Every structure is written in structure tokens, then in C-alpha cells.
Amino acid sequence: MKWMAGTIALLALGLFFQLSLLIYAMYVLLSVLLLSRVFTRVWTSGIEARRFSADQALEIGESIEVKVAARNAGRLAIPWLLLEDYLPRAALTESPHHIKAEGARLAVARLAPGETKMFSYRVQFLMRGYYQLGPLLVETGDVFGLHRRFRVMTEPSFAQVPPRIVALEGYNLSSRRPIGEIRLAHRLFEDPTRVAGVRPYQKGDPLNRIHWRATARTGQLQSRAYESSCVAGATFVLDFHARSFAGPAAAASAELAVVVVASLAHAVCLMGQQMGFVSNGRDAADRIREEGWRADFLTRNDARERAAEPQKNTRLRPVLLEAAKGEEQLGEILGALARLEHTDGLDFAAMIREAAPTISRDTTVVAVLGAVTPEIAVALGDVAQRGLLVTAIIASQETEAVPDWARPPDWAQMLLAQGIDFRVVNSEEAVGSLCAEAIIR
Numbered sequence: 001m002k003w004m005a006g007t008i009a010l011l012a013l014g015l016f017f018q019l020s021l022l023i024y025a026m027y028v029l030l031s032v033l034l035l036s037r038v039f040t041r042v043w044t045s046g047i048e049a050r051r052f053s054a055d056q057a058l059e060i061g062e063s064i065e066v067k068v069a070a071r072n073a074g075r076l077a078i079p080w081l082l083l084e085d086y087l088p089r090a091a092l093t094e095s096p097h098h099i100k101a102e103g104a105r106l107a108v109a110r111l112a113p114g115e116t117k118m119f120s121y122r123v124q125f126l127m128r129g130y131y132q133l134g135p136l137l138v139e140t141g142d143v144f145g146l147h148r149r150f151r152v153m154t155e156p157s158f159a160q161v162p163p164r165i166v167a168l169e170g171y172n173l174s175s176r177r178p179i180g181e182i183r184l185a186h187r188l189f190e191d192p193t194r195v196a197g198v199r200p201y202q203k204g205d206p207l208n209r210i211h212w213r214a215t216a217r218t219g220q221l222q223s224r225a226y227e228s229s230c231v232a233g234a235t236f237v238l239d240f241h242a243r244s245f246a247g248p249a250a251a252a253s254a255e256l257a258v259v260v261v262a263s264l265a266h267a268v269c270l271m272g273q274q275m276g277f278v279s280n281g282r283d284a285a286d287r288i289r290e291e292g293w294r295a296d297f298l299t300r301n302d303a304r305e306r307a308a309e310p311q312k313n314t315r316l317r318p319v320l321l322e323a324a325k326g327e328e329q330l331g332e333i334l335g336a337l338a339r340l341e342h343t344d345g346l347d348f349a350a351m352i353r354e355a356a357p358t359i360s361r362d363t364t365v366v367a368v369l370g371a372v373t374p375e376i377a378v379a380l381g382d383v384a385q386r387g388l389l390v391t392a393i394i395a396s397q398e399t400e401a402v403p404d405w406a407r408p409p410d411w412a413q414m415l416l417a418q419g420i421d422f423r424v425v426n427s428e429e430a431v432g433s434l435c436a437e438a439i440i441r
Contacts, residue, residue: 032142036142046072047140049138051068056157056159058160060126065120072112072114077110085133091131096126099123102122125161128337128338129284132288133159134156160335163258163338164428166259166428167432168434169433196225198222200220200223232274234273235277235365237279237355238340238368240279241346244370244371245257246371256395256426256431264366265333265334274323274325275325275329277333278319279340280346283339318355349378349379352380359388367390368393372415377411380415380418381417392415392421392422394422395425399426
């Protein structure tokens with residue numbers, strides 16, 4: 001457009017001063033510009049593209065091959081064609097990297113009529129997520145580089161990568177059957193108001209569980225044994241609001257919280273019990289359906305920037321999966337965790353108020369939190385007052401996982417004031433012994 005405006009201005013100048021040589025040169029240049037626009041439009045309209053990769057569900061560490069082909073379906077040869085397949089820029093550049101691309105995602109070709117150019121590359125998925133592969137950005141133009149056109153082609157494919165599952169103590173995940181004592185069942189689903197008897201002290205028992213009279217009588221530490229609760233299973237409530245994960249370890253703490261939910265849900269599934277899921281995060285698939293991925297681009301850089309532009313995430317309704325049993329339900333929860341993104345809208349208290357009527361009263365409410373605020377503590381206390389059993393898990397790499405404090409920190413006092421049992425997880429290694437750790441009361 002600038003070339004066209006400059007040419008017309010020089011032509012007008014030449015006509016005003018009767019400069020025949022300048023007039024002739026501008027006529028030639030104007031003809032070249034017009035012809036280049038016409039030919040470029042013809043070339044771009046004749047390009048066809050195809051993607052050979054489909055939507056897939058993968059595991060962390062797996063890789064797939066992405067193949068893309070562009071064909072010149074027109075009657076004229078295309079002197080040059082630049083092809084670039086889009087990948088999420090943040091996933092490639094953020095530390096730690098979410099994905100790793102090997103091979104050329106960019107190709108330059110000259111296509112004769114009917115000729116096809118195919119290129120491929122591999123993508124390895126290093127973290128859980130919902131990744132968009134594509135669309136294909138196509139650029140061509142005249143041989144002088146005076147005019148270029150761009151197209152966004154091929155429907156993108158999507159790769160869904162669920163979070164890592166950590167083996168909990170007492171489970172053999174290779175055989176998918178529990179072995180030995182199922183400590184998870186005793187720790188998560190006991191009713192502390194119903195004492196069944198006395199048993200020898202076990203590592204991880206909190207001090208308030210020790211039966212001091214029996215200890216004095218036998219000379220060995222003894223702990224109270226509680227009856228199993230009538231509830232079976234768990235509803236996992238994950239706070240994924242952006243404000244709940246702050247500081248230098250925010251991203252790592254958020255991923256840790258997701259791993260905690262995935263690992264516990266898997267263990268509950270192995271026990272044959274029901275499980276539900278609630279979160280104020282946003283489902284990436286819903287976002288893509290609502291916002292779409294197509295756009296009209298003026299330049300190739302504009303196309304890349306719009307494809308990677310983050311949208312303000314103001315989700316006002318929770319992700320909700322009602323409690324159910326079976327591996328299909330586990331797959332739904334893992335899929336929701338894979339697609340979960342931070343939100344700036346629905347806070348934890350509002351999420352609990354909206355989801356409370358749908359939470360099964362036959363399940364324990366397991367709240368997985370990145371931080372505890374007075375509003376969160378009060379919201380959990382309200383749930384407990386409705387007669388539901390509530391346990392909180394604080395997933396933060398910046399929190400010291402110490403079972404006994406001389407003086408509990410402020411966030412612990414907030415939960416204690418509401419009568420909420422809780423435990424702390426500050427690493428993936430600690431997730432494995434989560435169900436064997438003491439519940440602070």
C-alpha cells in the first residue's frame with residue numbers, strides 16, 4: 001500500500017512538472033505493482049493445505065510427528081511460498097518448557113501447478129496441558145517483494161496431556177490393585193467422632209489421636225481407632241484462581257496442586273469408590289470453542305501474535321464433574337485437569353457456594369489449595385457446618401511441610417478455627433506419603 005501511494009504521488013508530481021521520464025517510470029512501476037497484486041491473489045487463492053495429525057491424548061514425555069502439506073491447485077506456478085506451522089509460543093519459551101519441537105516447522109518452496117510440498121516435525125510434551133498444533137501460516141508474494149499476502153490454513157489439531165500420577169503408599173500401580181493395608185481408606189474416610197477401640201501407635205499418628213491412659217497402662221504408645229465413616233469416595237475441590245498462586249514458585253505450586261488431585265483421584269478409583277471434581281479454573285477446550293482460533297491477518301507477524309495472544313480469563317462458572325465410580329470417571333477428571341487453566345474471575349468462596357448443592361453428601365470434600373485466606377477458611381467451615389466431611393491439602397513449594405509447629409502459622413490457625421483438618425504437600429515426592437502423614441487438628 002505504501003508503494004502504491006508513493007508511486008501515485010510521484011506520478012502526480014511528474015504530470016505537474018511535465019517530467020516525461022518520471023511519468024514513464026511511474027507508469028511502469030504502477031503496472032508492476034498492479035500485476036503483482038493480481039498474481040499474488042491468484043497464487044494464494046490456488047493454495048490448498050492439509051494436516052495429517054489428529055487430536056490425540058498423550059502422556060508426559062511422549063512425542064508425536066506432525067505432518068503438513070501444501071499443494072498448488074492453481075494453473076500458475078508460485079515463485080516462492082513460505083510455510084510455518086504454529087505452536088504455542090509460551091509453551092516453547094516459558095521455563096520450564098512445556099513442549100519441545102524437533103525438526104523444521106518452517107519451509108520455503110517453489111510450487112509448479114499441481115505440485116505438493118510436505119514437511120514434518122516432532123513435538124515432545126514435557127508437562128500436562130492442552131496444546132494447539134496449528135494452524136498453518138502461509139505467505140507468498142511477487143518476485144520483487146513489493147506485495148505479499150498471507151493466509152491461515154488447515155484446522156489445528158489438539159494434544160491433551162494429563163498430569164503425572166504419583167504412586168501413593170500402599171498401592172501397586174503396575175498391577176492396579178492395592179496391596180497390604182489400604183492406609184488411604186483409613187486416613188481419608190474415618191469418622192473421628194466414633195471411637196472403635198485402641199491400637200498400637202503408627203508412624204504419622206497426630207498427638208490428639210494418642211490414647212494416653214492406654215499408653216500409661218501398657219508402657220507403649222497407643223492410638224485411638226476410629227470407625228470407618230459412612231462416606232465413600234471424595235469430591236476434589238481445586239482452587240485454581242490466579243491470586244492463589246503467587247511468588248517465584250507459583251507455576252510449580254499450581255502444577256503440584258494438579259498432581260495432588262490426579263494422584264488422589266487415581267487412588268480412590270483403585271479402591272472402587274466414587275469421585276467428583278470441582279474447580280474454578282477454566283477449561284481450555286471451552287475457551288477455544290467460545291473464542292475460536294480463526295482470524296483475518298494483515299501480516300505474518302500479526303498472524304503469529306494473534307494466534308499466541310493470551311485472553312483475559314474471567315470464568316464465572318466452575319468446572320464441575322459430579323461424583324461417579326469407574327475408570328471412565330477417572331479419565332474425565334484427568335482430562336479436566338489436563339485442560340485446566342488459571343482464571344481471574346470466580347474465586348474459591350463463590351465457587352463453593354455455586355457447587356455446594358451438587359456435591360455428593362456421601363463423599364469427603366478434599367479441598368486442594370495454593371493459599372489460605374480468611375474467605376477460603378470461612379467457606380470451608382460453612383461446608384463442614386452443612387454436615388460434610390472436609391479435609392484441606394495445602395500444595396505449595398514455598399510452604400515448609402512440618403507436622404508440628406511451636407506456633408501454627410496464620411493460615412493454619414484460620415483452618416483450625418473452622419475445625420478443618422489439613423496437611424501440607426511441598427513436593428511431588430511428598431505426594432506419595434500424603435495419606436500416611438498426620439492430619440493436623
